[in-house]
Amino acid sequence: MRQDYLFVEAAIPFIAALIPKAPKSHRVVLGKAIPTLESELELFRERARVAGVTLEDIVPTLTNHAYVQFLLASAYSRSYAEAFTVLYVAEKAYYESWSVVRAGIDRGSVWFPFVDNWTSEAFQGWVEYLQRELDGLADAVGAAERERMGELFELTAKYELAFWEMAAGGESWPGLA
Amino acid sequence: MRQDYLFVEAAIPFIAALIPKAPKSHRVVLGKAIPTLESELELFRERARVAGVTLEDIVPTLTNHAYVQFLLASAYSRSYAEAFTVLYVAEKAYYESWSVVRAGIDRGSVWFPFVDNWTSEAFQGWVEYLQRELDGLADAVGAAERERMGELFELTAKYELAFWEMAAGGESWPGLA
Amino acid sequence: MRQDYLFVEAAIPFIAALIPKAPKSHRVVLGKAIPTLESELELFRERARVAGVTLEDIVPTLTNHAYVQFLLASAYSRSYAEAFTVLYVAEKAYYESWSVVRAGIDRGSVWFPFVDNWTSEAFQGWVEYLQRELDGLADAVGAAERERMGELFELTAKYELAFWEMAAGGESWPGLA
Amino acid sequence: MRQDYLFVEAAIPFIAALIPKAPKSHRVVLGKAIPTLESELELFRERARVAGVTLEDIVPTLTNHAYVQFLLASAYSRSYAEAFTVLYVAEKAYYESWSVVRAGIDRGSVWFPFVDNWTSEAFQGWVEYLQRELDGLADAVGAAERERMGELFELTAKYELAFWEMAAGGESWPGLA
Numbered sequence: 001m002r003q004d005y006l007f008v009e010a011a012i013p014f015i016a017a018l019i020p021k022a023p024k025s026h027r028v029v030l031g032k033a034i035p036t037l038e039s040e041l042e043l044f045r046e047r048a049r050v051a052g053v054t055l056e057d058i059v060p061t062l063t064n065h066a067y068v069q070f071l072l073a074s075a076y077s078r079s080y081a082e083a084f085t086v087l088y089v090a091e092k093a094y095y096e097s098w099s100v101v102r103a104g105i106d107r108g109s110v111w112f113p114f115v116d117n118w119t120s121e122a123f124q125g126w127v128e129y130l131q132r133e134l135d136g137l138a139d140a141v142g143a144a145e146r147e148r149m150g151e152l153f154e155l156t157a158k159y160e161l162a163f164w165e166m167a168a169g170g171e172s173w174p175g176l177a
Numbered sequence: 178m179r180q181d182y183l184f185v186e187a188a189i190p191f192i193a194a195l196i197p198k199a200p201k202s203h204r205v206v207l208g209k210a211i212p213t214l215e216s217e218l219e220l221f222r223e224r225a226r227v228a229g230v231t232l233e234d235i236v237p238t239l240t241n242h243a244y245v246q247f248l249l250a251s252a253y254s255r256s257y258a259e260a261f262t263v264l265y266v267a268e269k270a271y272y273e274s275w276s277v278v279r280a281g282i283d284r285g286s287v288w289f290p291f292v293d294n295w296t297s298e299a300f301q302g303w304v305e306y307l308q309r310e311l312d313g314l315a316d317a318v319g320a321a322e323r324e325r326m327g328e329l330f331e332l333t334a335k336y337e338l339a340f341w342e343m344a345a346g347g348e349s350w351p352g353l354a
Numbered sequence: 355m356r357q358d359y360l361f362v363e364a365a366i367p368f369i370a371a372l373i374p375k376a377p378k379s380h381r382v383v384l385g386k387a388i389p390t391l392e393s394e395l396e397l398f399r400e401r402a403r404v405a406g407v408t409l410e411d412i413v414p415t416l417t418n419h420a421y422v423q424f425l426l427a428s429a430y431s432r433s434y435a436e437a438f439t440v441l442y443v444a445e446k447a448y449y450e451s452w453s454v455v456r457a458g459i460d461r462g463s464v465w466f467p468f469v470d471n472w473t474s475e476a477f478q479g480w481v482e483y484l485q486r487e488l489d490g491l492a493d494a495v496g497a498a499e500r501e502r503m504g505e506l507f508e509l510t511a512k513y514e515l516a517f518w519e520m521a522a523g524g525e526s527w528p529g530l531a
Numbered sequence: 532m533r534q535d536y537l538f539v540e541a542a543i544p545f546i547a548a549l550i551p552k553a554p555k556s557h558r559v560v561l562g563k564a565i566p567t568l569e570s571e572l573e574l575f576r577e578r579a580r581v582a583g584v585t586l587e588d589i590v591p592t593l594t595n596h597a598y599v600q601f602l603l604a605s606a607y608s609r610s611y612a613e614a615f616t617v618l619y620v621a622e623k624a625y626y627e628s629w630s631v632v633r634a635g636i637d638r639g640s641v642w643f644p645f646v647d648n649w650t651s652e653a654f655q656g657w658v659e660y661l662q663r664e665l666d667g668l669a670d671a672v673g674a675a676e677r678e679r680m681g682e683l684f685e686l687t688a689k690y691e692l693a694f695w696e697m698a699a700g701g702e703s704w705p706g707l708a
Contacts, residue, residue: 012204013197013608019211020190020249020431027189031211034196038205062693063705065686068595072197072604077374077544079433140496155596161706162593174594175692192432199609232511240528243420250426254367254551292538319671332419338529339416342452351417352515367551373565374544374603381543385565388550426551435555519631 001111002058005044010039010068011090017075018083025076026133028097031125051110062173063166067159074152081137085149088130089156094118095127097164178288178343179235182221187245188267189214195253196262203310210303220290228339239350240343244336249352251329262326265307266333271295274303274341355410355465357521359398364422365444372437373427380487395527397467405464421513428506435491438473439477439503442484443510447483448472451518474478532642533589534698536575540623541599548606557664564657574644576582582641593704594697605683612668617681619661625649626658628695640663655661660708 012034019030048055060068071090074083097119105115115167117123165171189211196207225232237245248267251260275295282292294300314325342348366388373384402409414422425444428437452472459469469475492500519525543565549560579586591599602621605614629649638647648654669677696702 009201012208016193016196016208018609019193020252024186028215030552031193031215034208034211038208062594062597062689066593066600069597069600069604072608075197076430078217078549078609094512125559140498142494142496142499144494158593158704158707159608162704163704173689173693174696194431239420239512240416243416243423246420246423246427247433250423253430253607254371256424317673317675319673321671322673325688333525335416335530339527342528350512350516351519353512363555368563370547370550370562373547382569385569387544387549388562388565392562430550458667 001044001048002053002055003061003064005041005048006058006060006064007068007163008037008044009042010071012070014071014075015087015097017072018080018087019159020122021075021080023080029129040117043117047110047113061166061171063159063162063171067163069157070155078148078152079145081145082148082152082168084130084134085152086156088127088134089153090160091127091130092159093160096122111155178221178225179232180238181240182218182225182232183235183241184245185217185221185339186246187288191245191248192264193251194249195257195264198252198257198260200257206306217294220294224290230308238343240336240339240348240349241343242257244340247332247336255325255329256318256324257316258324259325259329260306261311261314262329263333265304265311268304268307270334270337272300273301292305355398355402355416356407356409359395359409359417360414360418361422361517362391362394362398364425365515368422368425368429369441370442371426372434375429375434376397377434383483394471397471401464401467414518415458415525417513417516417525424509424513431508432502433495433499435495435499436502436506437504438484438488438491442488443507444514445481445484447511447514448487449477469516488506532575532579533584533586534592536572536579536586536588537591537595538599538694539568539571541602545599545602546618549611550620552606552611554611556654560660570629571648574648578641578644590611592697592702594702598694601686601690603632609643609679609683610672610676611626612672612676612685613679615661615665616683619658619665620684621691622658622661624662624688626654637687667689679707 015033015037016032019027045055071086074086078086093138095118098115102115102119106110109115138149141149192207192210192214196204199207222232247262251263254261272295275292279292279296282289286292315326318326369384371385373381374438376384399409410528424432425440428440432440449472452469455467456473459466463469546564546568549621550582560614574702576586604615605617608664609617629646631644636643640646669680672680
């Protein structure tokens with residue numbers, strides 16, 4: 001959960017770095033996503049207080065840090081359609097993962113408000129919006145760029161999988177005790 | 178006014194490009210500035226409809242286009258404190274300029290809502306916030322970076338002055354009829 | 355000439371900023387362009403010593419500064435094919451302009467080595483390479499991106515024209531004595 | 532060795548992305564580093580042919596991909612002094628690691644030219660140059676930035692360690708068979 005907090009926090013610079021490259025029709029939506037992410041961080045802090053968990057001085061795991069660097073580097077150095085692919089896969093995976101959690105979690109759990117947030121109709125609508133727009137972008141680009149979108153789709157899924165493995169199994173930096 | 182619309186529109190990618198470099202304490206404020214700018218664009222579109230002016234297909238003047246490129250290039254290639262200096266001077270100039278306009282404009286003018294927006298207490302508070310934070314950043318950096326902040330202060334003021342000269346005098350691209 | 359020095363100096367960060375976005379087949383060529391530009395700056399400094407001109411503390415004109423910001427902002431926020439269009443037009447214009455100068459300049463002029471450099475077969479080959487690659491990029495992208503390449507083609511030409519107008523007529527910053 | 536090839540290849544966009552932020556005194560040196568890296572890639576390809584290893588279609592491991600994203604994201608979103616810290620640690624670690632290898636490798640090994648390259652006087656001089664410049668940058672920045680430089684020093688060392696662990700032990704993406 002503490003690693004999740006870092007990840008949501010890191011989504012803000014990622015989305016911000018997409019905005020200057022975005023078509024004007026995406027700017028309003030991406031711009032609104034930033035205050036939404038800030039509200040989610042506030043939800044984290046509030047739930048952490050209830051659960052007695054501190055969110056200060058969290059050291060990111062390799063996988064978490066790496067995933068965040070991947071988001072940022074994609075936003076800066078890849079085309080908009082390629083970086084948007086990364087955004088879509090990350091959000092889609094979040095939605096799917098929490099939907100699985102929803103099926104198994106006690107509604108009285110201190111973490112239930114998370115489940116509620118990332119399986120909400122609003123979040124589902126956001127993911128569907130991203131999917132429609134991704135399809136439009138994929139139609140508009142040339143063949144070589146579309147292939148790179150596919151590579152990034154797969155790569156983001158691999159990071160996502162590594163992230164959940166880390167969350168499940170614990171992880172330390174290789175070569176450090 | 179149409180050139181102003183382009184300029185406000187361009188402030189959005191500028192501020193977005195600052196966010197990944199910003200200290201966490203600035204992120205919430207800068208993140209909220211983006212939807213605020215979107216509301217200002219909506220105000221432009223609404224006033225333009227009232228005044229019968231179109232905001233489609235505006236060709237930026239050299240000075241306007243140049244100023245926007247300067248904002249973006251600063252956000253990407255300069256340090257945060259340097260790029261923040263550019264933000265401060267641009268916003269401060271906006272506040273001061275509209276304060277002068279306020280003194281001379283008829284309250285019934287179709288453009289009065291602009292004056293009201295950029296001389297409002299909210300906007301004044303934003304400019305004062307930027308000034309306090311700029312002072313803090315200037316205290317925290319080394320001497321060489323502080324000198325570059327000074328150079329960018331002056332340079333932004335020169336762009337701002339050129340922008341108002343253009344607005345007053347009309348302008349076309351040099352070498353074109 | 356002093357403004358030209360600033361401009362050539364500014365081409366280095368522009369090309370550097372293109373490299374992370376470039377296809378691998380372009381990296382070697384763009385990477386070699388940077389030491390070439392450094393040699394050209396050395397030629398400037400050598401010629402300036404001969405002519406008794408100082409290259410210290412040159413203040414860029416609005417047009418020169420603006421053009422440089424446009425290059426940088428394009429490299430950072432536009433797609434590779436779009437930013438490559440800007441590179442091509444700037445280099446092509448350089449070649450064509452110096453070819454015109456060549457026709458009229460005395461071979462004993464202190465500036466003749468410039469003419470010789472930018473009308474050389476090597477430089478002509480570079481411009482032809484850029485043109486072939488630009489054609490390839492234009493074929494590979496989607497229709498919307500190709501249209502933006504066209505807009506940037508025209509915009510770069512407008513900056514280039516403004517640059518030569520400035521060089522011919524002198525220029526100060528608008529609103530400053 | 533194939534993962535190393537990918538990593539050296541990725542150092543090119545990293546250094547290129549540093550150039551627009553670099554002080555002018557660093558530009559010539561960083562600019563020359565790019566063709567040097569291209570020569571190193573050529574050495575890889577030549578040795579690979581001798582050893583009968585293919586360098587086509589290498590899939591980066593998580594750690595390798597992550598390290599590269601970390602380099603790029605640092606170059607884009609961190610201050611120059613911070614990103615330069617990352618460059619220094621990566622190069623220093625390369626030098627130290629190959630010095631250890633040198634002590635144990637047979638001079639007739641097909642890989643000995645690598646050892647020779649990265650333990651050469653030229654490479655040692657480069658690392659020493661980086662160290663001197665890093666010290667100068669650390670002196671020039673404010674206290675908060677110096678602290679961030681320290682954090683990046685440690686983080687880069689952690690990535691470097693993970694990279695050598697991966698090279699030693701093999702690695703696949705977590706969660707994939």
